[in-house]
Amino acid sequence: xxxxxxDVVTVCLRGAGQVFFxxxxxxxxxxxxxxxxxxxxxxxxxxxxxxxFGLVVATLAALWLNHDQAATRSGLYGFxxxxxxxxxxxxxxxxPSLWFSIALGAAVSTVATGAFAAVLTKTRGIPGSTGPFxxxxxxxxxxxxxxxxxxxxxxxxxxxxxxxxxxGGVAPIPAADELLQIFFxxxxxxxxxxxxxxxxxxxxxxxxxxxxxxxxxxxGSAVAMICALVLQMDPVMVMRGLYGFSPVLTAMxxxxxxxxxxxxxxxxxxxxxxxxxxxxxxxxxxMAPIGLxxxxxxxxxxxxxxxxxxxxFFLAVGGTDxxxxxxxxx
Amino acid sequence: xxxxxxDVVTVCLRGAGQVFFxxxxxxxxxxxxxxxxxxxxxxxxxxxxxxxFGLVVATLAALWLNHDQAATRSGLYGFxxxxxxxxxxxxxxxxPSLWFSIALGAAVSTVATGAFAAVLTKTRGIPGSTGPFxxxxxxxxxxxxxxxxxxxxxxxxxxxxxxxxxxGGVAPIPAADELLQIFFxxxxxxxxxxxxxxxxxxxxxxxxxxxxxxxxxxxGSAVAMICALVLQMDPVMVMRGLYGFSPVLTAMxxxxxxxxxxxxxxxxxxxxxxxxxxxxxxxxxxMAPIGLxxxxxxxxxxxxxxxxxxxxFFLAVGGTDxxxxxxxxx
Amino acid sequence: xxxxxxDVVTVCLRGAGQVFFxxxxxxxxxxxxxxxxxxxxxxxxxxxxxxxFGLVVATLAALWLNHDQAATRSGLYGFxxxxxxxxxxxxxxxxPSLWFSIALGAAVSTVATGAFAAVLTKTRGIPGSTGPFxxxxxxxxxxxxxxxxxxxxxxxxxxxxxxxxxxGGVAPIPAADELLQIFFxxxxxxxxxxxxxxxxxxxxxxxxxxxxxxxxxxxGSAVAMICALVLQMDPVMVMRGLYGFSPVLTAMxxxxxxxxxxxxxxxxxxxxxxxxxxxxxxxxxxMAPIGLxxxxxxxxxxxxxxxxxxxxFFLAVGGTDxxxxxxxxx
Numbered sequence: 001x002x003x004x005x006x007d008v009v010t011v012c013l014r015g016a017g018q019v020f021f022x023x024x025x026x027x028x029x030x031x032x033x034x035x036x037x038x039x040x041x042x043x044x045x046x047x048x049x050x051x052x053f054g055l056v057v058a059t060l061a062a063l064w065l066n067h068d069q070a071a072t073r074s075g076l077y078g079f080x081x082x083x084x085x086x087x088x089x090x091x092x093x094x095x096p097s098l099w100f101s102i103a104l105g106a107a108v109s110t111v112a113t114g115a116f117a118a119v120l121t122k123t124r125g126i127p128g129s130t131g132p133f134x135x136x137x138x139x140x141x142x143x144x145x146x147x148x149x150x151x152x153x154x155x156x157x158x159x160x161x162x163x164x165x166x167x168g169g170v171a172p173i174p175a176a177d178e179l180l181q182i183f184f185x186x187x188x189x190x191x192x193x194x195x196x197x198x199x200x201x202x203x204x205x206x207x208x209x210x211x212x213x214x215x216x217x218x219x220g221s222a223v224a225m226i227c228a229l230v231l232q233m234d235p236v237m238v239m240r241g242l243y244g245f246s247p248v249l250t251a252m253x254x255x256x257x258x259x260x261x262x263x264x265x266x267x268x269x270x271x272x273x274x275x276x277x278x279x280x281x282x283x284x285x286x287m288a289p290i291g292l293x294x295x296x297x298x299x300x301x302x303x304x305x306x307x308x309x310x311x312x313f314f315l316a317v318g319g320t321d322x323x324x325x326x327x328x329x330x
Numbered sequence: 331x332x333x334x335x336x337d338v339v340t341v342c343l344r345g346a347g348q349v350f351f352x353x354x355x356x357x358x359x360x361x362x363x364x365x366x367x368x369x370x371x372x373x374x375x376x377x378x379x380x381x382x383f384g385l386v387v388a389t390l391a392a393l394w395l396n397h398d399q400a401a402t403r404s405g406l407y408g409f410x411x412x413x414x415x416x417x418x419x420x421x422x423x424x425x426p427s428l429w430f431s432i433a434l435g436a437a438v439s440t441v442a443t444g445a446f447a448a449v450l451t452k453t454r455g456i457p458g459s460t461g462p463f464x465x466x467x468x469x470x471x472x473x474x475x476x477x478x479x480x481x482x483x484x485x486x487x488x489x490x491x492x493x494x495x496x497x498g499g500v501a502p503i504p505a506a507d508e509l510l511q512i513f514f515x516x517x518x519x520x521x522x523x524x525x526x527x528x529x530x531x532x533x534x535x536x537x538x539x540x541x542x543x544x545x546x547x548x549x550g551s552a553v554a555m556i557c558a559l560v561l562q563m564d565p566v567m568v569m570r571g572l573y574g575f576s577p578v579l580t581a582m583x584x585x586x587x588x589x590x591x592x593x594x595x596x597x598x599x600x601x602x603x604x605x606x607x608x609x610x611x612x613x614x615x616x617m618a619p620i621g622l623x624x625x626x627x628x629x630x631x632x633x634x635x636x637x638x639x640x641x642x643f644f645l646a647v648g649g650t651d652x653x654x655x656x657x658x659x660x
Numbered sequence: 661x662x663x664x665x666x667d668v669v670t671v672c673l674r675g676a677g678q679v680f681f682x683x684x685x686x687x688x689x690x691x692x693x694x695x696x697x698x699x700x701x702x703x704x705x706x707x708x709x710x711x712x713f714g715l716v717v718a719t720l721a722a723l724w725l726n727h728d729q730a731a732t733r734s735g736l737y738g739f740x741x742x743x744x745x746x747x748x749x750x751x752x753x754x755x756p757s758l759w760f761s762i763a764l765g766a767a768v769s770t771v772a773t774g775a776f777a778a779v780l781t782k783t784r785g786i787p788g789s790t791g792p793f794x795x796x797x798x799x800x801x802x803x804x805x806x807x808x809x810x811x812x813x814x815x816x817x818x819x820x821x822x823x824x825x826x827x828g829g830v831a832p833i834p835a836a837d838e839l840l841q842i843f844f845x846x847x848x849x850x851x852x853x854x855x856x857x858x859x860x861x862x863x864x865x866x867x868x869x870x871x872x873x874x875x876x877x878x879x880g881s882a883v884a885m886i887c888a889l890v891l892q893m894d895p896v897m898v899m900r901g902l903y904g905f906s907p908v909l910t911a912m913x914x915x916x917x918x919x920x921x922x923x924x925x926x927x928x929x930x931x932x933x934x935x936x937x938x939x940x941x942x943x944x945x946x947m948a949p950i951g952l953x954x955x956x957x958x959x960x961x962x963x964x965x966x967x968x969x970x971x972x973f974f975l976a977v978g979g980t981d982x983x984x985x986x987x988x989x990x
Binding site: 123124126231268271272274275278279280281282283285286289304305306308309310311312313 | 726768771772779804
Binding site for chain 2: 107143
């Protein structure tokens with residue numbers, strides 16, 4: 001993996017890495033291990049299969065449509081398909097129509113990634129990021145009639161916390177071990193996983209690819225946790241990591257990936273991260289009657305605003321950043 | 331009609347033709363005949379009157395605002411007003427407020443068409459197409475309080491099929507004559523018509539203007555029908571042609587009108603057409619609680635994505651196409 | 661105030677003035693007086709406090725992010741924060757979380773104003789205007805769980821009209837004094853105020869800054885009133901001024917501020933103003949199940965369409981206008 005390899009497997013693994021902005025096959029490999037670990041915990045392997053299937057279909061669609069472009073080789077046309085497959089397999093029980101939906105959704109996610117790159121990235125400098133995933137997964141879930149609570153089998157309802165004082169409403173603050181679980185679940189939920197161990201594996205993968213990105217992810221998780229506790233959000237949702245996954249992505253994107261890190265950018269990213277927690281609360285309220293999951297929509301909305309405003313507020317920084325030189329993000 | 335005539339009537343007829351992308355007064359004439367035929371079948375003439383009134387108001391508004399531009403003469407400022415008039419008259423019973431709504435909606439549709447041309451077409455190369463119609467018709471219908479099932483009188487509830495095995499849930503596949511009806515209704519429903527004969531007249535109009543566009547329309551209708559049957563969509567909606575009209579437009583737009591036809595483009599259009607069927611299913615679910623009709627929103631969304639991605643995936647094709655040289659689509 | 665002063669207080673007052681497009685600290689001062697007058701009437705001072713707090717936070721955030729730009733000094737980064745603070749304090753009872761929401765929402769409104777300026781204004785010439793306010797206020801209200809009827813104490817339920825023949829459904833037209841009240845409430849409701857006296861104070865402030873803008877505001881209020889009566893909108897909402905505030909802004913924006921006034925532009929603005937009344941009716945219907953207030957969304961949508969179409973329909977007018985030379989509107 002030293003000399004830049006461009007075989008399909010490596011390109012797919014880079015696609016997995018790009019969910020957390022990492023153009024790294026090793027990170028992508030660890031992310032898939034994290035998903036598999038959660039499947040092992042829940043004995044629900046369709047989520048891992050769906051993620052891999054979506055990743056492969058989206059990557060092959062990109063290679064067919066776009067065979068020689070650097071962006072495809074960087075994995076930028078794979079991660080939205082992977083998340084689409086993962087989300088569909090999380091909310092829909094295994095069936096032929098699930099696999100058809102994943103194949104169709106992943107292929108269309110590649111087209112949507114191209115559309116977002118052409119409209120948002122080329123002239124505006126706004127990365128499409130997981131926007132295509134949110135759009136396509138919502139449409140496929142609604143189209144398949146999966147409007148309601150998730151496929152129960154894929155959710156671990158907080159095992160081992162039957163006697164939590166925090167969940168029971170007795171203590172306003174979780175116990176130390178619960179705080180640690182929330183910290184890692186905030187990261188794991190980017191992949192719709194409830195396993196704290198999976199979150200730790202993911203963070204390890206980010207560390208291997210970029211220690212600064214890992215610091216941002218950890219800081220985002222901590223800030224989100226503190227906000228959710230101070231603002232007294234619903235304890236069950238806090239414990240499941242559902243207030244933290246979008247802020248983790250916001251902290252990484254605004255603090256490290258799409259702006260050049262500085263004290264001023266760190267303050268800007270902190271504002272964005274806190275805003276993402278509140279936008280998550282808003283989407284929880286607004287999406288509940290529709291019956292669709294929020295996915296990473298709060299991250300996408302807040303990141304688009306904060307990155308779109310970059311030319312106004314961070315003129316000296318320049319339009320490109322070192323991390324995504326070969327990407328439609330640049 | 332040999333020498334390019336620019337009197338108001340011809341411009342209006344071209345506007346009718348543009349609903350199916352045809353800059354042809356003859357095609358537009360046949361489309362109006364198709365609408366009139368459906369009015370004759372249902373004895374509900376307000377739909378034909380609404381379509382013509384909307385077409386005339388929108389065209390006059392464009393001539394006032396935009397008097398000498400080629401796009402107006404091509405009919406590109408008429409079709410959204412025509413569809414707005416048709417949709418309002420389909421869902422609202424005749425009354426003074428219906429005609430006021432059509433006049434206002436058609437005039438505003440011209441402004442919206444200009445806005446979409448300025449924002450989407452000029453720099454992005456994305457045609458506004460029926461996007462302004464969907465936006466304005468939704469707002470006018472909600473504003474007039476027409477949130478609910480359509481004006482019953484304008485809908486033929488599948489006459490002559492009381493004993494259908496398919497509709498009765500006994501057979502998974504419609505009979506041969508039913509398949510033919512679905513094939514033509516898929517085309518007729520672009521104008522919100524349930525008459526298969528109207529669909530045949532419309533297809534005839536397209537053939538006169540462009541045989542390639544007619545092949546794409548027919549292929550789109552067939553693909554949509556097959557998808558809807560394989561995916562086991564609701565038989566009543568399939569029979570009424572409600573899963574087919576957006577895919578017909580998608581197949582024409584992506585396969586012939588806005589990209590240069592090739593094997594690769596045909597595969598791209600096939601993907602888009604199948605995706606439109608699923609997006610139609612999604613909008614059916616998402617719009618039901620709001621009580622507004624889906625209109626051509628699934629086509630608009632899918633076409634925007636697939637055409638927006640054109641510069642990424644079809645670089646060699648170039649930005650313009652022969653069919654819309656004088657249009658804001660170019 | 662003769663020599664252009666740039667101290668924070670003056671910049672804040674200009675921000676207040678910009679709610680009605682006036683880069684005038686004197687106008688801004690009178691607008692705050694109008695808000696205070698309504699607080700005096702209702703004995704609910706949290707609205708005034710919220711407006712001022714939001715204005716200050718948004719302006720300070722802009723000075724921090726954007727310290728030397730002309731747009732900030734013109735007050736263009738203040739008005740969205742002011743409206744956010746006012747709206748939150750109108751719909752949420754005073755509490756620590758109200759003030760936290762206002763601070764966060766106002767700071768984020770500054771970022772959103774920058775994002776809208778970069779995406780809409782720079783290349784499209786479409787002003788962001790109150791778009792950021794609508795977006796952020798909706799998200800903060802939903803996030804704080806304020807989905808439902810407004811904080812009762814801040815609403816005067818039409819004092820002194822217990823025996824109105826119009827409200828009672830007996831007369832189709834309000835009495836002369838009621839018409840006058842509606843005329844001024846249509847202006848006051850831009851600040852979510854129900855006081856006719858506040859509306860008069862606001863109109864006075866506009867007169868001081870620009871008599872043409874004041875004529876447009878008055879005409880917009882009158883047109884909206886006539887439309888709402890002719891279209892027989894709900895009498896209670898008409899009396900409260902809820903059909904008029906968005907049209908007032910549309911008339912000013914399309915007729916005077918963003919296009920160069922002429923007979924043709926006046927007709928264009930009239931169409932836009934009438935359309936805004938209908939779009940207000942549509943949003944009333946569409947937002948009711950969500951439980952969020954409509955705010956100035958109808959103005960924002962209609963104005964974006966009519967100003968976006970400017971390069972298509974008003975080529976000779978040019979891209980800039982004299983009123984906003986130093987603004988992101990230009």
